[in-house]
Amino acid sequence: MKTYNYSDLSKAEIAKLVQRNVDPANEIRAIVEDIIANVQQNGDAALLDYAATFDKVTLDKLYLDKAELEALAAQVSETQKAALDTAYKNIYKFHEAQLKGEDKVETMPGVTCWRELRPIEKVGLYIPGGTAVLPSTFLMLGIPAKIAGCHEIIVCSPPQKNGGVNAFIAYVALMLGINRIFLAGGAQAIAAMAYGTESITKVDKIFGPGNQFVTKAKTIVQSTTTTAIDMPAGPSEVLVIADDSATPKYIAADLLAQAEHGIDSQSVLVCTSAEIANKTIDEVNRQVVTLPRAEIAQQAIDHSYIVVVDHLGQAVNFSNQYAPEHLILATDKWEEITGSVINAGSVFLGNLTPESAGDYASGTNHTLPTSSYAKAYSGVSVDSFVKKITFQYITTDGLKNIGPSVQTLAELEGLHAHANAVAVRSSN
Protein backbone atom coordinates (compact mmCIF):
# COMPACT_ATOMS: atom_id res chain seq x y z
CA MET A 1 0.00 0.00 0.00
CA LYS A 2 1.44 3.36 -0.99
CA THR A 3 1.68 5.92 1.84
CA TYR A 4 1.11 9.67 1.41
CA ASN A 5 1.56 12.55 3.85
CA TYR A 6 -1.56 14.68 3.84
CA SER A 7 0.39 17.93 4.27
CA ASP A 8 2.50 17.18 1.15
CA LEU A 9 -0.57 16.68 -1.05
CA SER A 10 -1.91 19.44 -3.29
CA LYS A 11 -5.67 19.93 -3.75
CA ALA A 12 -5.41 18.35 -7.19
CA GLU A 13 -3.55 15.32 -5.79
CA ILE A 14 -6.20 14.83 -3.12
CA ALA A 15 -8.94 15.12 -5.75
CA LYS A 16 -7.17 12.41 -7.78
CA LEU A 17 -6.70 10.14 -4.75
CA VAL A 18 -10.37 10.24 -3.77
CA GLN A 19 -11.52 9.49 -7.32
CA ARG A 20 -12.60 5.91 -8.04
CA ASN A 21 -12.41 4.09 -11.32
CA VAL A 22 -15.35 5.58 -13.19
CA ASP A 23 -14.89 3.90 -16.58
CA PRO A 24 -13.14 6.93 -18.12
CA ALA A 25 -12.87 5.39 -21.60
CA ASN A 26 -16.51 4.23 -21.53
CA GLU A 27 -15.39 0.65 -22.16
CA ILE A 28 -17.83 -0.84 -19.67
CA ARG A 29 -20.62 1.38 -20.99
CA ALA A 30 -20.11 0.08 -24.55
CA ILE A 31 -20.27 -3.57 -23.42
CA VAL A 32 -23.32 -2.95 -21.25
CA GLU A 33 -25.21 -1.01 -23.93
CA ASP A 34 -24.82 -3.98 -26.30
CA ILE A 35 -26.11 -6.37 -23.64
CA ILE A 36 -29.11 -4.16 -22.89
CA ALA A 37 -29.99 -3.86 -26.60
CA ASN A 38 -29.76 -7.64 -27.04
CA VAL A 39 -32.05 -8.31 -24.06
CA GLN A 40 -34.53 -5.72 -25.35
CA GLN A 41 -34.63 -7.47 -28.71
CA ASN A 42 -34.32 -11.12 -27.79
CA GLY A 43 -35.69 -11.34 -24.22
CA ASP A 44 -35.35 -14.74 -22.52
CA ALA A 45 -33.27 -16.16 -25.38
CA ALA A 46 -30.60 -13.50 -24.77
CA LEU A 47 -30.59 -14.32 -21.04
CA LEU A 48 -30.04 -18.01 -21.76
CA ASP A 49 -27.20 -17.15 -24.15
CA TYR A 50 -25.50 -14.91 -21.58
CA ALA A 51 -25.80 -17.62 -18.90
CA ALA A 52 -23.77 -19.83 -21.25
CA THR A 53 -21.26 -17.12 -22.21
CA PHE A 54 -20.58 -15.42 -18.88
CA ASP A 55 -21.64 -17.97 -16.27
CA LYS A 56 -20.66 -21.07 -18.27
CA VAL A 57 -23.98 -22.76 -17.50
CA THR A 58 -26.44 -24.25 -19.99
CA LEU A 59 -29.96 -23.69 -18.68
CA ASP A 60 -33.17 -25.34 -19.95
CA LYS A 61 -35.29 -22.84 -18.05
CA LEU A 62 -34.71 -19.43 -16.59
CA TYR A 63 -35.99 -19.86 -13.06
CA LEU A 64 -36.19 -22.11 -10.01
CA ASP A 65 -39.63 -22.78 -8.53
CA LYS A 66 -40.64 -23.45 -4.91
CA ALA A 67 -40.05 -27.22 -5.01
CA GLU A 68 -36.56 -26.71 -6.48
CA LEU A 69 -35.77 -24.06 -3.85
CA GLU A 70 -36.94 -26.41 -1.09
CA ALA A 71 -34.73 -29.21 -2.37
CA LEU A 72 -31.68 -26.91 -2.36
CA ALA A 73 -32.51 -25.36 1.03
CA ALA A 74 -32.56 -28.83 2.61
CA GLN A 75 -28.74 -28.80 2.41
CA VAL A 76 -28.42 -25.92 4.91
CA SER A 77 -27.14 -27.11 8.30
CA GLU A 78 -28.79 -26.25 11.61
CA THR A 79 -25.86 -23.98 12.61
CA GLN A 80 -26.08 -22.13 9.31
CA LYS A 81 -29.86 -21.78 9.70
CA ALA A 82 -29.41 -20.36 13.21
CA ALA A 83 -26.93 -17.72 11.92
CA LEU A 84 -29.27 -16.77 9.06
CA ASP A 85 -32.17 -16.57 11.53
CA THR A 86 -30.19 -14.25 13.84
CA ALA A 87 -29.34 -11.98 10.91
CA TYR A 88 -32.97 -12.06 9.72
CA LYS A 89 -34.32 -11.07 13.16
CA ASN A 90 -31.85 -8.18 13.69
CA ILE A 91 -32.27 -6.79 10.18
CA TYR A 92 -36.06 -7.08 10.52
CA LYS A 93 -36.07 -5.34 13.91
CA PHE A 94 -33.89 -2.44 12.73
CA HIS A 95 -35.85 -1.92 9.50
CA GLU A 96 -39.34 -2.34 11.00
CA ALA A 97 -38.63 0.67 13.22
CA GLN A 98 -38.24 2.77 10.04
CA LEU A 99 -41.85 2.29 9.04
CA LYS A 100 -43.24 5.32 10.84
CA GLY A 101 -46.34 7.28 9.89
CA GLU A 102 -46.34 11.07 10.03
CA ASP A 103 -48.73 13.45 11.79
CA LYS A 104 -51.21 15.57 9.82
CA VAL A 105 -50.20 19.25 9.78
CA GLU A 106 -52.71 22.12 9.84
CA THR A 107 -50.73 24.79 7.98
CA MET A 108 -53.55 27.38 8.41
CA PRO A 109 -56.93 26.96 10.08
CA GLY A 110 -58.95 24.73 7.76
CA VAL A 111 -55.96 23.71 5.61
CA THR A 112 -54.64 20.24 6.47
CA CYS A 113 -51.73 18.50 4.72
CA TRP A 114 -50.17 15.11 5.31
CA ARG A 115 -48.17 12.28 3.74
CA GLU A 116 -49.04 8.60 3.53
CA LEU A 117 -46.75 5.72 2.63
CA ARG A 118 -47.53 3.40 -0.24
CA PRO A 119 -45.30 0.47 -1.24
CA ILE A 120 -43.70 0.48 -4.66
CA GLU A 121 -45.75 -2.23 -6.35
CA LYS A 122 -43.19 -4.13 -8.44
CA VAL A 123 -39.58 -4.31 -7.32
CA GLY A 124 -36.58 -6.17 -8.71
CA LEU A 125 -33.82 -7.44 -6.42
CA TYR A 126 -30.38 -8.25 -7.81
CA ILE A 127 -28.40 -10.69 -5.68
CA PRO A 128 -24.73 -10.82 -6.73
CA GLY A 129 -23.22 -14.21 -7.47
CA GLY A 130 -20.10 -13.76 -9.58
CA THR A 131 -17.00 -13.96 -7.40
CA ALA A 132 -19.02 -14.78 -4.25
CA VAL A 133 -22.67 -15.66 -3.70
CA LEU A 134 -24.20 -13.26 -1.18
CA PRO A 135 -27.28 -14.58 0.67
CA SER A 136 -26.74 -11.71 3.14
CA THR A 137 -27.58 -9.28 0.31
CA PHE A 138 -30.83 -11.18 -0.26
CA LEU A 139 -31.75 -10.55 3.41
CA MET A 140 -30.74 -6.88 3.13
CA LEU A 141 -33.05 -6.33 0.14
CA GLY A 142 -35.84 -8.82 0.78
CA ILE A 143 -36.58 -7.82 4.38
CA PRO A 144 -37.25 -4.10 3.74
CA ALA A 145 -39.24 -5.02 0.59
CA LYS A 146 -41.46 -7.29 2.69
CA ILE A 147 -41.81 -4.73 5.51
CA ALA A 148 -42.78 -2.05 2.97
CA GLY A 149 -45.43 -4.39 1.54
CA CYS A 150 -44.25 -4.50 -2.09
CA HIS A 151 -46.72 -6.66 -4.04
CA GLU A 152 -44.46 -8.25 -6.62
CA ILE A 153 -40.82 -9.07 -5.87
CA ILE A 154 -38.71 -10.30 -8.79
CA VAL A 155 -35.34 -11.78 -7.83
CA CYS A 156 -32.42 -12.31 -10.22
CA SER A 157 -29.09 -13.93 -9.39
CA PRO A 158 -26.40 -15.41 -11.66
CA PRO A 159 -26.75 -19.18 -12.24
CA GLN A 160 -24.14 -21.24 -10.42
CA LYS A 161 -22.32 -24.31 -11.67
CA ASN A 162 -25.13 -26.56 -10.30
CA GLY A 163 -27.48 -24.92 -12.83
CA GLY A 164 -29.33 -23.17 -10.01
CA VAL A 165 -28.55 -21.01 -6.99
CA ASN A 166 -26.66 -22.08 -3.89
CA ALA A 167 -28.49 -23.61 -0.93
CA PHE A 168 -28.30 -20.44 1.20
CA ILE A 169 -29.94 -18.25 -1.43
CA ALA A 170 -32.70 -20.88 -1.68
CA TYR A 171 -33.12 -20.94 2.12
CA VAL A 172 -33.34 -17.14 2.33
CA ALA A 173 -35.92 -17.07 -0.50
CA LEU A 174 -38.13 -19.42 1.52
CA MET A 175 -37.59 -17.37 4.72
CA LEU A 176 -38.85 -14.34 2.81
CA GLY A 177 -41.78 -16.21 1.25
CA ILE A 178 -40.33 -15.75 -2.26
CA ASN A 179 -41.06 -18.81 -4.41
CA ARG A 180 -39.22 -18.07 -7.64
CA ILE A 181 -35.67 -17.00 -8.47
CA PHE A 182 -34.61 -16.05 -11.98
CA LEU A 183 -31.22 -17.37 -13.04
CA ALA A 184 -29.83 -14.24 -14.63
CA GLY A 185 -26.81 -12.19 -13.67
CA GLY A 186 -24.90 -9.10 -14.71
CA ALA A 187 -26.15 -6.31 -16.97
CA GLN A 188 -28.55 -8.72 -18.68
CA ALA A 189 -30.50 -9.27 -15.45
CA ILE A 190 -30.82 -5.52 -14.93
CA ALA A 191 -31.98 -5.05 -18.54
CA ALA A 192 -34.54 -7.84 -18.12
CA MET A 193 -36.04 -6.23 -15.00
CA ALA A 194 -36.06 -2.76 -16.62
CA TYR A 195 -37.59 -3.74 -19.99
CA GLY A 196 -39.32 -7.02 -19.13
CA THR A 197 -38.94 -10.28 -21.07
CA GLU A 198 -41.32 -13.18 -21.79
CA SER A 199 -40.80 -14.51 -18.25
CA ILE A 200 -39.48 -11.56 -16.23
CA THR A 201 -41.88 -8.75 -15.31
CA LYS A 202 -40.76 -5.17 -15.92
CA VAL A 203 -40.41 -3.64 -12.44
CA ASP A 204 -40.86 -0.11 -11.09
CA LYS A 205 -37.54 -0.03 -9.23
CA ILE A 206 -34.37 -2.15 -9.22
CA PHE A 207 -32.34 -2.73 -6.07
CA GLY A 208 -29.05 -4.33 -5.27
CA PRO A 209 -25.30 -4.15 -5.53
CA GLY A 210 -23.11 -5.69 -8.15
CA ASN A 211 -19.93 -5.45 -10.14
CA GLN A 212 -19.19 -2.68 -12.63
CA PHE A 213 -21.38 -4.27 -15.34
CA VAL A 214 -24.38 -4.44 -13.01
CA THR A 215 -23.84 -0.92 -11.69
CA LYS A 216 -23.38 0.59 -15.15
CA ALA A 217 -26.52 -1.18 -16.40
CA LYS A 218 -28.51 0.25 -13.48
CA THR A 219 -27.37 3.80 -14.22
CA ILE A 220 -28.18 3.37 -17.93
CA VAL A 221 -31.68 1.89 -17.53
CA GLN A 222 -32.65 4.54 -15.02
CA SER A 223 -32.24 7.14 -17.77
CA THR A 224 -33.69 5.08 -20.66
CA THR A 225 -36.75 3.49 -19.00
CA THR A 226 -39.36 4.40 -16.38
CA THR A 227 -37.67 1.99 -13.95
CA ALA A 228 -35.92 3.70 -11.03
CA ILE A 229 -32.88 2.38 -9.13
CA ASP A 230 -31.90 2.42 -5.48
CA MET A 231 -28.41 3.89 -6.05
CA PRO A 232 -25.08 3.06 -7.72
CA ALA A 233 -23.83 0.32 -5.33
CA GLY A 234 -20.66 -0.95 -6.96
CA PRO A 235 -17.40 -2.52 -5.78
CA SER A 236 -17.08 -2.53 -1.99
CA GLU A 237 -14.85 -0.03 -0.25
CA VAL A 238 -13.81 0.94 3.26
CA LEU A 239 -11.98 3.90 4.76
CA VAL A 240 -10.52 3.49 8.24
CA ILE A 241 -9.66 6.54 10.34
CA ALA A 242 -7.19 5.54 13.05
CA ASP A 243 -5.14 7.16 15.78
CA ASP A 244 -2.63 5.70 18.22
CA SER A 245 -5.42 4.04 20.23
CA ALA A 246 -6.06 1.71 17.26
CA THR A 247 -4.84 -1.89 16.92
CA PRO A 248 -3.00 -2.56 13.61
CA LYS A 249 -4.17 -6.19 13.63
CA TYR A 250 -7.82 -5.08 13.69
CA ILE A 251 -7.32 -2.36 11.07
CA ALA A 252 -5.62 -4.83 8.72
CA ALA A 253 -8.44 -7.33 9.18
CA ASP A 254 -11.04 -4.68 8.31
CA LEU A 255 -9.08 -3.50 5.24
CA LEU A 256 -8.80 -7.09 4.01
CA ALA A 257 -12.48 -7.85 4.67
CA GLN A 258 -13.52 -5.42 1.94
CA ALA A 259 -10.50 -6.17 -0.26
CA GLU A 260 -11.54 -9.83 -0.57
CA HIS A 261 -14.81 -8.83 -2.29
CA GLY A 262 -13.13 -8.18 -5.62
CA ILE A 263 -10.03 -6.91 -7.34
CA ASP A 264 -11.80 -3.59 -7.88
CA SER A 265 -12.54 -3.08 -4.16
CA GLN A 266 -10.62 -0.35 -2.35
CA SER A 267 -9.42 -0.15 1.28
CA VAL A 268 -8.00 3.15 2.54
CA LEU A 269 -6.35 3.96 5.86
CA VAL A 270 -6.16 7.55 7.11
CA CYS A 271 -4.00 7.60 10.20
CA THR A 272 -2.60 10.16 12.63
CA SER A 273 0.34 7.87 13.48
CA ALA A 274 3.06 6.80 11.01
CA GLU A 275 3.97 4.00 13.41
CA ILE A 276 0.43 2.54 13.40
CA ALA A 277 0.39 2.90 9.59
CA ASN A 278 3.62 0.91 9.21
CA LYS A 279 2.50 -1.77 11.63
CA THR A 280 -0.79 -2.05 9.72
CA ILE A 281 1.11 -2.66 6.47
CA ASP A 282 3.03 -5.48 8.17
CA GLU A 283 -0.24 -6.95 9.47
CA VAL A 284 -1.89 -6.75 6.04
CA ASN A 285 1.06 -8.61 4.51
CA ARG A 286 0.93 -11.22 7.27
CA GLN A 287 -2.85 -11.76 7.16
CA VAL A 288 -3.44 -11.60 3.41
CA VAL A 289 -1.52 -14.80 2.62
CA THR A 290 -3.67 -16.73 5.10
CA LEU A 291 -6.87 -15.95 3.20
CA PRO A 292 -8.47 -18.39 0.74
CA ARG A 293 -9.16 -15.37 -1.48
CA ALA A 294 -5.58 -14.05 -1.05
CA GLU A 295 -5.07 -13.31 -4.74
CA ILE A 296 -8.20 -11.18 -5.04
CA ALA A 297 -7.54 -9.36 -1.75
CA GLN A 298 -3.91 -8.69 -2.69
CA GLN A 299 -4.92 -7.09 -6.00
CA ALA A 300 -7.41 -4.83 -4.25
CA ILE A 301 -4.78 -3.92 -1.62
CA ASP A 302 -2.30 -3.11 -4.40
CA HIS A 303 -4.46 -0.21 -5.58
CA SER A 304 -5.38 0.89 -2.05
CA TYR A 305 -3.36 3.43 -0.02
CA ILE A 306 -2.60 5.09 3.31
CA VAL A 307 -2.68 8.81 4.15
CA VAL A 308 -0.83 10.01 7.24
CA VAL A 309 -2.46 13.11 8.72
CA ASP A 310 -1.56 15.51 11.54
CA HIS A 311 -4.81 15.17 13.50
CA LEU A 312 -8.23 13.53 13.45
CA GLY A 313 -9.90 16.68 12.06
CA GLN A 314 -7.73 16.40 8.94
CA ALA A 315 -8.62 12.70 8.70
CA VAL A 316 -12.36 13.40 8.76
CA ASN A 317 -11.88 16.15 6.19
CA PHE A 318 -10.16 13.68 3.82
CA SER A 319 -12.85 11.08 4.47
CA ASN A 320 -15.63 13.55 3.68
CA GLN A 321 -13.99 14.20 0.31
CA TYR A 322 -13.63 10.46 -0.33
CA ALA A 323 -17.23 9.73 0.82
CA PRO A 324 -16.64 6.04 1.61
CA GLU A 325 -19.25 3.31 1.48
CA HIS A 326 -18.01 2.14 4.91
CA LEU A 327 -16.22 4.37 7.40
CA ILE A 328 -14.55 2.90 10.48
CA LEU A 329 -13.53 5.28 13.28
CA ALA A 330 -10.78 3.21 14.90
CA THR A 331 -10.19 5.60 17.76
CA ASP A 332 -11.25 5.85 21.40
CA LYS A 333 -12.14 9.47 20.60
CA TRP A 334 -14.87 8.57 18.11
CA GLU A 335 -17.52 10.51 20.03
CA GLU A 336 -15.55 13.72 19.39
CA ILE A 337 -15.62 13.31 15.60
CA THR A 338 -18.88 11.60 14.58
CA GLY A 339 -20.61 14.99 14.31
CA SER A 340 -18.12 16.07 11.63
CA VAL A 341 -18.79 13.04 9.41
CA ILE A 342 -20.78 14.39 6.47
CA ASN A 343 -20.34 11.86 3.66
CA ALA A 344 -20.40 8.10 4.35
CA GLY A 345 -22.71 5.16 3.68
CA SER A 346 -22.42 3.45 7.08
CA VAL A 347 -20.17 4.24 10.06
CA PHE A 348 -18.57 1.81 12.54
CA LEU A 349 -17.53 3.30 15.86
CA GLY A 350 -14.54 2.51 18.07
CA ASN A 351 -11.97 -0.25 18.04
CA LEU A 352 -14.32 -3.14 18.77
CA THR A 353 -16.92 -2.69 16.02
CA PRO A 354 -15.95 -4.78 12.98
CA GLU A 355 -17.44 -3.68 9.69
CA SER A 356 -18.39 -7.33 9.02
CA ALA A 357 -21.02 -7.05 11.76
CA GLY A 358 -22.90 -4.58 9.55
CA ASP A 359 -22.28 -6.71 6.47
CA TYR A 360 -24.15 -9.60 8.04
CA ALA A 361 -26.12 -9.34 11.17
CA SER A 362 -26.13 -6.24 13.42
CA GLY A 363 -29.28 -4.98 11.70
CA THR A 364 -28.18 -2.05 9.47
CA ASN A 365 -28.36 -2.45 5.70
CA HIS A 366 -25.22 -3.34 3.77
CA THR A 367 -26.46 -2.16 0.37
CA LEU A 368 -24.70 1.17 0.29
CA PRO A 369 -23.54 3.85 -2.15
CA THR A 370 -19.98 3.49 -3.44
CA SER A 371 -17.61 5.54 -5.66
CA SER A 372 -18.37 8.75 -3.67
CA TYR A 373 -22.13 8.55 -4.28
CA ALA A 374 -22.46 8.68 -0.47
CA LYS A 375 -22.26 12.45 -1.01
CA ALA A 376 -25.83 12.33 -2.31
CA TYR A 377 -27.36 8.90 -1.65
CA SER A 378 -28.31 6.94 1.48
CA GLY A 379 -28.06 3.18 1.79
CA VAL A 380 -31.09 0.96 1.24
CA SER A 381 -33.82 1.17 3.89
CA VAL A 382 -37.58 0.68 4.07
CA ASP A 383 -37.87 4.24 2.68
CA SER A 384 -36.28 2.99 -0.55
CA PHE A 385 -39.26 0.65 -1.09
CA VAL A 386 -42.06 3.15 -0.49
CA LYS A 387 -43.40 6.34 -1.96
CA LYS A 388 -44.68 9.11 0.25
CA ILE A 389 -47.83 10.60 -1.27
CA THR A 390 -49.02 14.01 -0.08
CA PHE A 391 -52.71 14.62 0.67
CA GLN A 392 -54.56 17.83 1.55
CA TYR A 393 -58.05 18.81 2.64
CA ILE A 394 -59.41 22.38 2.69
CA THR A 395 -62.62 23.44 4.44
CA THR A 396 -64.82 26.49 3.68
CA ASP A 397 -62.94 28.50 6.32
CA GLY A 398 -59.66 27.17 5.00
CA LEU A 399 -60.49 28.42 1.49
CA LYS A 400 -61.27 31.87 2.92
CA ASN A 401 -57.88 31.85 4.67
CA ILE A 402 -55.68 30.58 1.87
CA GLY A 403 -57.68 31.63 -1.24
CA PRO A 404 -56.50 35.27 -1.54
CA SER A 405 -52.81 34.28 -1.41
CA VAL A 406 -53.27 31.55 -4.03
CA GLN A 407 -55.17 33.97 -6.30
CA THR A 408 -52.51 36.67 -5.97
CA LEU A 409 -49.67 34.21 -6.64
CA ALA A 410 -51.49 32.81 -9.70
CA GLU A 411 -52.10 36.34 -11.06
CA LEU A 412 -48.45 37.33 -10.56
CA GLU A 413 -47.42 34.30 -12.62
CA GLY A 414 -50.00 35.22 -15.28
CA LEU A 415 -51.86 31.94 -14.74
CA HIS A 416 -55.47 33.12 -14.58
CA ALA A 417 -57.08 29.68 -14.78
CA HIS A 418 -55.27 28.77 -11.57
CA ALA A 419 -56.73 31.88 -9.86
CA ASN A 420 -60.16 31.06 -11.24
CA ALA A 421 -60.14 27.58 -9.67
CA VAL A 422 -60.14 29.38 -6.29
CA ALA A 423 -62.50 32.19 -7.39
CA VAL A 424 -65.29 29.84 -8.56
CA ARG A 425 -65.30 28.16 -5.16
CA SER A 426 -65.12 31.39 -3.17
CA SER A 427 -68.06 33.08 -4.90
CA ASN A 428 -70.66 30.54 -3.65
Ligand SMILES: NC(=O)c1ccc[n+]([C@@H]2O[C@H](COP(=O)([O-])OP(=O)(O)OC[C@H]3O[C@@H](n4cnc5c(N)ncnc54)[C@H](O)[C@@H]3O)[C@@H](O)[C@H]2O)c1
Ligand atom coordinates in the same frame (compact mmCIF):
# COMPACT_ATOMS: atom_id res chain seq x y z
N1 LIG B 1 -22.06 -1.55 -2.53
C1 LIG B 1 -22.66 -2.52 -1.92
O1 LIG B 1 -23.59 -2.31 -1.16
C2 LIG B 1 -22.23 -3.94 -2.16
C3 LIG B 1 -22.79 -5.02 -1.44
C4 LIG B 1 -22.38 -6.32 -1.73
C5 LIG B 1 -21.47 -6.55 -2.76
N2 LIG B 1 -20.94 -5.48 -3.45
C6 LIG B 1 -20.05 -5.66 -4.58
O2 LIG B 1 -20.79 -6.41 -5.55
C7 LIG B 1 -19.88 -6.96 -6.47
C8 LIG B 1 -20.32 -8.35 -6.85
O3 LIG B 1 -19.64 -8.66 -8.02
P1 LIG B 1 -19.55 -10.12 -8.62
O4 LIG B 1 -18.74 -10.03 -9.87
O5 LIG B 1 -19.10 -11.05 -7.57
O6 LIG B 1 -21.04 -10.55 -8.94
P2 LIG B 1 -22.18 -9.91 -9.84
O7 LIG B 1 -23.36 -10.79 -9.63
O8 LIG B 1 -22.34 -8.46 -9.60
O9 LIG B 1 -21.68 -10.08 -11.33
C9 LIG B 1 -21.58 -11.33 -11.95
C10 LIG B 1 -22.06 -11.21 -13.39
O10 LIG B 1 -21.26 -10.25 -14.09
C11 LIG B 1 -21.34 -10.54 -15.45
N3 LIG B 1 -20.01 -10.44 -16.08
C12 LIG B 1 -18.86 -10.99 -15.61
N4 LIG B 1 -17.87 -10.74 -16.49
C13 LIG B 1 -18.40 -10.03 -17.50
C14 LIG B 1 -17.87 -9.47 -18.71
N5 LIG B 1 -16.58 -9.58 -19.03
N6 LIG B 1 -18.70 -8.79 -19.52
C15 LIG B 1 -20.02 -8.63 -19.20
N7 LIG B 1 -20.57 -9.16 -18.08
C16 LIG B 1 -19.76 -9.84 -17.24
C17 LIG B 1 -21.86 -11.94 -15.61
O11 LIG B 1 -23.10 -11.89 -16.20
C18 LIG B 1 -21.97 -12.47 -14.18
O12 LIG B 1 -23.15 -13.24 -14.01
C19 LIG B 1 -18.50 -6.92 -5.81
O13 LIG B 1 -17.75 -5.90 -6.46
C20 LIG B 1 -18.81 -6.48 -4.37
O14 LIG B 1 -17.78 -5.69 -3.85
C21 LIG B 1 -21.31 -4.21 -3.16
Ligand SMILES: N[C@H](CO)Cc1c[nH]c[nH+]1
Ligand atom coordinates in the same frame (compact mmCIF):
# COMPACT_ATOMS: atom_id res chain seq x y z
N1 LIG C 1 -19.37 -5.51 2.24
C1 LIG C 1 -20.46 -5.69 1.27
C2 LIG C 1 -21.01 -4.33 0.93
O1 LIG C 1 -20.08 -3.56 0.30
C3 LIG C 1 -21.57 -6.56 1.78
C4 LIG C 1 -21.22 -7.98 2.08
C5 LIG C 1 -21.93 -9.08 1.79
N2 LIG C 1 -21.27 -10.15 2.29
C6 LIG C 1 -20.19 -9.69 2.88
N3 LIG C 1 -20.15 -8.38 2.74
Ligand SMILES: [Zn+2]
Ligand atom coordinates in the same frame (compact mmCIF):
# COMPACT_ATOMS: atom_id res chain seq x y z
ZN1 LIG D 1 -18.37 -7.22 2.90
